[in-house]
Amino acid sequence: MPLLRSWIDSANSATTPFPLNNLPHGVFSVGEGDLRCGIAIGDRVIDATVLEAAGLLRADPEADVLDAPYWNDFMELGPKAWADYRARLTAMLAEGADEATQDALTTFSVPLAEAALHLPFKVTEYTDFYAGKHHATNVGTMFRGAENALPPNWLSIPIGYNGRASSVVVSGTDVRRPWGQLKAPDAELPVFAPCKRFDLELELGAVVGQASSGPVTVAEAEDMIFGYVLLNDWSARDIQAWEYQPLGPFQAKATATTISPWIVPKAALAPFRVPVPARERPLLPYLDEATPGLYDIDLSVSLAPAGKAASTISRTNYREMYYSAAQQLAHHTTSGCPMNVGDLLGSGTISGPEKSARGSLLELSWGGKEPLTLDSGEARSFLEDGDRLTLHGTAHGDGYTIGFGDCTGRLLAALADPYAR
Amino acid sequence: MPLLRSWIDSANSATTPFPLNNLPHGVFSVGEGDLRCGIAIGDRVIDATVLEAAGLLRADPEADVLDAPYWNDFMELGPKAWADYRARLTAMLAEGADEATQDALTTFSVPLAEAALHLPFKVTEYTDFYAGKHHATNVGTMFRGAENALPPNWLSIPIGYNGRASSVVVSGTDVRRPWGQLKAPDAELPVFAPCKRFDLELELGAVVGQASSGPVTVAEAEDMIFGYVLLNDWSARDIQAWEYQPLGPFQAKATATTISPWIVPKAALAPFRVPVPARERPLLPYLDEATPGLYDIDLSVSLAPAGKAASTISRTNYREMYYSAAQQLAHHTTSGCPMNVGDLLGSGTISGPEKSARGSLLELSWGGKEPLTLDSGEARSFLEDGDRLTLHGTAHGDGYTIGFGDCTGRLLAALADPYAR
Numbered sequence: 128m129p130l131l132r133s134w135i136d137s138a139n140s141a142t143t144p145f146p147l148n149n150l151p152h153g154v155f156s157v158g159e160g161d162l163r164c165g166i167a168i169g170d171r172v173i174d175a176t177v178l179e180a181a182g183l184l185r186a187d188p189e190a191d192v193l194d195a196p197y198w199n200d201f202m203e204l205g206p207k208a209w210a211d212y213r214a215r216l217t218a219m220l221a222e223g224a225d226e227a228t229q230d231a232l233t234t235f236s237v238p239l240a241e242a243a244l245h246l247p248f249k250v251t252e253y254t255d256f257y258a259g260k261h262h263a264t265n266v267g268t269m270f271r272g273a274e275n276a277l278p279p280n281w282l283s284i285p286i287g288y289n290g291r292a293s294s295v296v297v298s299g300t301d302v303r304r305p306w307g308q309l310k311a312p313d314a315e316l317p318v319f320a321p322c323k324r325f326d327l328e329l330e331l332g333a334v335v336g337q338a339s340s341g342p343v344t345v346a347e348a349e350d351m352i353f354g355y356v357l358l359n360d361w362s363a364r365d366i367q368a369w370e371y372q373p374l375g376p377f378q379a380k381a382t383a384t385t386i387s388p389w390i391v392p393k394a395a396l397a398p399f400r401v402p403v404p405a406r407e408r409p410l411l412p413y414l415d416e417a418t419p420g421l422y423d424i425d426l427s428v429s430l431a432p433a434g435k436a437a438s439t440i441s442r443t444n445y446r447e448m449y450y451s452a453a454q455q456l457a458h459h460t461t462s463g464c465p466m467n468v469g470d471l472l473g474s475g476t477i478s479g480p481e482k483s484a485r486g487s488l489l490e491l492s493w494g495g496k497e498p499l500t501l502d503s504g505e506a507r508s509f510l511e512d513g514d515r516l517t518l519h520g521t522a523h524g525d526g527y528t529i530g531f532g533d534c535t536g537r538l539l540a541a542l543a544d545p546y547a548r
Numbered sequence: 549m550p551l552l553r554s555w556i557d558s559a560n561s562a563t564t565p566f567p568l569n570n571l572p573h574g575v576f577s578v579g580e581g582d583l584r585c586g587i588a589i590g591d592r593v594i595d596a597t598v599l600e601a602a603g604l605l606r607a608d609p610e611a612d613v614l615d616a617p618y619w620n621d622f623m624e625l626g627p628k629a630w631a632d633y634r635a636r637l638t639a640m641l642a643e644g645a646d647e648a649t650q651d652a653l654t655t656f657s658v659p660l661a662e663a664a665l666h667l668p669f670k671v672t673e674y675t676d677f678y679a680g681k682h683h684a685t686n687v688g689t690m691f692r693g694a695e696n697a698l699p700p701n702w703l704s705i706p707i708g709y710n711g712r713a714s715s716v717v718v719s720g721t722d723v724r725r726p727w728g729q730l731k732a733p734d735a736e737l738p739v740f741a742p743c744k745r746f747d748l749e750l751e752l753g754a755v756v757g758q759a760s761s762g763p764v765t766v767a768e769a770e771d772m773i774f775g776y777v778l779l780n781d782w783s784a785r786d787i788q789a790w791e792y793q794p795l796g797p798f799q800a801k802a803t804a805t806t807i808s809p810w811i812v813p814k815a816a817l818a819p820f821r822v823p824v825p826a827r828e829r830p831l832l833p834y835l836d837e838a839t840p841g842l843y844d845i846d847l848s849v850s851l852a853p854a855g856k857a858a859s860t861i862s863r864t865n866y867r868e869m870y871y872s873a874a875q876q877l878a879h880h881t882t883s884g885c886p887m888n889v890g891d892l893l894g895s896g897t898i899s900g901p902e903k904s905a906r907g908s909l910l911e912l913s914w915g916g917k918e919p920l921t922l923d924s925g926e927a928r929s930f931l932e933d934g935d936r937l938t939l940h941g942t943a944h945g946d947g948y949t950i951g952f953g954d955c956t957g958r959l960l961a962a963l964a965d966p967y968a969r
Contacts, residue, residue, distance in 0.1 A: 252673070252713060257795055278793050283738050284729055288795040289710035292673060293886040305883035306763065308705055308832065317704050319832045319882075342727065342966040363883065372699050374678055374709040375796020381885035411729065411740045413967070461740075461966075462726040462784065464802035465714040545763040545882075546834070 128398050130527040132222040134229055137169030144521070144530020145169055145239075147220055150213060151389035151531065152198050152354065155242035162196030162245055167389055167532070168220055171236045178235055184219065186212045197249040198390065199469045202336035202353045209336070209353065213394055244388035244532070247356070248334060250295045251469035253384065254459060255330075255360055256287040258450035260404075261478040265490040282408040285450035285458045287472075288375045290360075295384045295471065298357075298534045304512065304541040305382040307366035317369055321541030324364035324495070324509045327516050328476040329428050329486035331445050332358035333452035334390050335470035341463055346417035348456035351466070355396065355422075355452075357387035357518045357534035358473050364489055364509065384473070387520070387531040395529055399423045399522040401446045403454070414458060420451025424522045424529075426477060428486070430501060433513030438502040440491060443477050443484040445520075512540040549819050551948040553643040555650055558590030565942070565951020566590055566660075568641055571634060572810035572952065573619045573775065576663035583617030583666055588810055588953070589641055592657045599656055605640065607633045618670040619811065620890045623757035623774045630757070630774065634815055665809035665953070668777070669755060671716045672890035674805065675880060676751075676781055677708040679871035681825075682899040686911040703829040706871040706879045708893075709796045711781075716805045716892065719778075719955045725933065725962040726803040728787035738790060742962035745785035745916070745930045748937050749897040750849050750907035752866050753779035754873035755811050756891035762884055767838035769877035772887070776817065776843075776873075778808035778939045778955035779894050785910055785930070805894070808941070808952040816950055820844045820943040822867045824875070835879060841872025845943045845950075847898060849907070851922060854934030859923040861912060864898050864905040866941075933961040 131147035132139050138146050145151065145167040155165040155172050163176035178184040179193045186192050186208050192200035202209075219228050257263055260277070263286075267276030280286065296302075304325055310317040336353025343351065360380060367379030402419040424445040431437035455472055476486040485491045488509050492498050495508035510516070517535040521528050552568040553560050559567050566572065566588040576586040576593050584597035599605040600614045607613050607629050613621035623630075640649050678684055681698070684707075688697030701707065717723075725746055731738040757774025764772065781801060788800030823840040845866040852858035876893055897907040906912045909930050913919050916929035931937070938956040942949050 280729075280731075280738075280790055280793070284791055286791070286795055287798055289712055289798070291710055291885055293888055294884075303884055307882050308701075310701075316829070317701075317832065319834055341963075344967055366883065369701055370705055370707070371794070371796075372701070373792070373796070374707055375792075375794070377708055377710070378879070378883040378885065381880075382883045408737070411738065413740055458799070459802075461728050462787065462799035462803045463715075463724055464712055464799065467714055542762075546765055 129525045131217065133168060133220045134222050134224055135169045135171060135220065141526050142528060143169055144528060144532065146527040147217060148524060148527050149391060149395045149529045150216060151391045151395070153247045153389045154196050154245040156245065157237050157241050164193040164198055165242065166216065167239060170239050172239050172242045173232060174235045174237065181235070183231055184215060196245065198247055199249050203468045205337060206350055209392065210394065213392065244297060244299070246295070246297045247388060247390050249469050250292040250471050251467045253290040253292040253295055253471045254287050255290045255380065255473035256285055256450070256455050256475040258285050258448050258455060258475040259477050259486070260449040261447060261480055262476040262486060262490065265478060265485065269494045283411065285455045287455060287459065290384065290473065291381045292471070294381050295386060298385055298388050298532065298536065300383070300385060300536055301539050302361055302383045302385070302536045303539045305363055305366070306541060306545050307363055307378050308369055309365045310369045322363040322366055325538065326362045326364050326488045326509055327428065328360035328362055329426060329441060329443065329518055330358040330360055330476060331424070331474045332356040332386055333456070333472040335456065335466055335472065336468060338468055339460055339466045341460065343457055343460045344413070344417065345415060345453050345457040349417055349420065349453040351456060352393055352452055354390040354392040356390055357520045357531045359385040359516060359518055359534055359536065360473055361385065383536070385534055385536045387534040389532045391529060391531055396422050396522060398524055403451055404449060413461065414454050416451060416454065420453045421446045421448055422522065424520050427519045429517045429519070430507065431515040432501065432503060432505055432511065435503040437517065440499060441484060441486055443479040443486055445477055447477055447479045448474055510538050512538055514538045550946045552638065554589060554641045555643050555645055556590045556592060556641065562947050563949060564590055565949060565953065567948040568638060569945060569948050570812060570816045570950045571637060572812045572816070574668045574810045575617050575666040577666065578658050578662055585614040585619055586663065587637065588660060591660050593660050593663045594653060595656045595658065602656070604652055605636060617666060619668055620670050624889045626758060627771055630813065631815065634813065665718060665720070667716070667718045668809060668811050670890050671713040671892050672888045674711040674713040674716055674892045675708050676711045676801065676894035677706055677871070677876050677896040679706050679869050679876060679896040680898050680907070681870040682868060682901055683897040683907060683911065686899060686906065690915045704832065706876045708876060708880065711805065711894065712802045713892070715802050716807060719806055719809050719953065719957065721804070721806060721957055722960050723782055723804045723806070723957045724960045726784055726787070727962060727966050728784055728799050729790055730786045731790045743784040743787055746959065747783045747785050747909045747930055748849065749781035749783055750847060750862060750864065750939055751779040751781055751897060752845070752895045753777040753807055754877070754893040756877065756887055756893065757889060759889055760881055760887045763881045764878055765834070765838070766836060766874050766878040770838055770841065770874040772877060773814055773873055775811040775813040777811055778941045778952045780806040780937060780939055780955055780957065781894055782806065804957070806955055806957045808955040810953045812950060812952055817843050817943060819945055824872055825870060834882065835875050837872060837875065841874045842867045842869055843943065845941050848940045850938045850940070851928065852936040853922065853924060853926055853932065856924040858938065861920060862905060862907055864900040864907055866898055868898055868900045869895055931959050933959055935959050
């Protein structure tokens, strides 16, 4: 599919992340104004809440679904409504739209530069997976040796654990270095202290847009997915090392999970679909891929120490994953687990086969044994106070690019006393 | 504290679970009527939603908080409002209340026997702990041998993992035996099949009634807890055994978690407070108990095969736990994890030191090696289709008892084909 041209000029460049082909969903405010649902195009944000209220573009003729600061009610309408809304908005924004439409959308939009961006949806529950084979192999090699790197179940199950929805924040939110229980390998007892090995995890998040109440097939799961966000699963490695046996990570993953401000709808990513890699062990049939479920999305991570320029520390691609979001979601429902609109599924850390394609500092610095050197000359094993981490994601189309907006956050120093009031 | 006498006679017996000393919070409906907030007393349910609407008993003079089928908005008002509401309702229901009040409350209440009971609160997120030492020791001994029964972190951390809020159901809901990946110890590959080792876990659930946005002390955590429910954390042991390394239980715990229909407020349990047992290893100071945080609550489990009488298969007490809910909640916030009104914390399986006091079939049948014999003569290692499981909880006061209502569920056979539509 080529670039779709819009009467909004800024949407027609080959490099804007928000061409007419994208139309990602977000929530914005201007100044002290209310939070509203918005759609990015070029350098503007269309005010979808006002468009609905004015009757110019409604997803549901009967009821308002955009009169709240999240897209959940819209998602609940289902795939047909998503496609229909997208088709009508595309027509309204396309070159050749009539003048009255252009005037209205110009009035009912604001410059992106003036918009403050908020969480684009209400996160109902959050599940994080471990579905990148390079990542699982790297981490497994460090912890258990190369012979036992992958757990025996890994090639059969998209391994996941429940995370904490309350900890999901929008890009731009500062993240405070947490305290926790840490136990040095040679210490007998733990101490309660600020985390020393705070890390990122480069992931993509799938946003569940339809509910289910029993097991669903991979094809049904595919239809339930509304879109994708960039996702940084901030991780406290030292807290995790001491706490995670036998029931999994808990406080190590609960400080914050940052997502991009824009949900890129599945439709915008359709031209970039790629199949999952060849299976190294046959999957049980309930996990067979229904349709190519990964996407060719270039991903990178940049790290900027306080007051210094950013260095790119990792470049990888979502197609490196072993399991797709639809496979993960299908597995998630096997036990009858009900899924709801607004559930968020983290892909798991996306690492490629090369050293430069590793999606966490744990892997990049090999557990701290091989510190990175940033462009500014500083070394990094794990994050330092003041570091700004930014994830970037881009799909490259024919004369256009699809972006998510940056997924960024700055690490603040730990509180001197977390209980001081 | 002695029995508080009510003008509702049925509340004055020594054996009703709902004397005036209790006043537990639930949600009910009658026939095809709307769901409303209710409070149980004797054999009646007070319609708290109507009392609020009529202006007879309001928790907040400014806004309705009981005009929705859950107690979340009420909980959000905080401990002072909870105590004030309880004091006023107690006075209205106490012997000697004026006739107009008695007439009104008689009008605005229904027989408990006619009320259908629903989830008493909207479960925001659900966390399950592993804080019973007898349970952790039993399970650890089976899986890792007696020498390594307790994981090294167990005496320092109230180990917990995030569960799935969407799977929480109210007592009385049937539970469907799940399918999942099972791998026999001698098999090379897993199969996808109905769970063969479906089990219960006898727990108490703490209902979080106040939000927090950073680390809280145990004393602060104590103030955030609104009340307690009985909780059965249904568990698929064979699914768990294959899936849980390295990131913890996932689908094994996602089929259903049943809670009692009544939240017993903390105030009703105050006379039964007991301290946690002596520490076997000193805790880090942030976990020190602020006030006796366990309760002397007798607990039991009964199992009734389809069409047969029930057998009591376990008798234990909540005072057997090693960590209190306040300690668990304080630990939950160490990393800065935000907590919200409606969060539910499962205590972990409550097993006592005796064999008859074990809170799961996994322990009672020692992994299936020592099947139980029920009163009906049948043997049980794990649950069979049609079995009805019921948890009971009772605190014994001076001439009165405090109950939660039964926490019950029947196990339905697995679907022949979980993907048939």
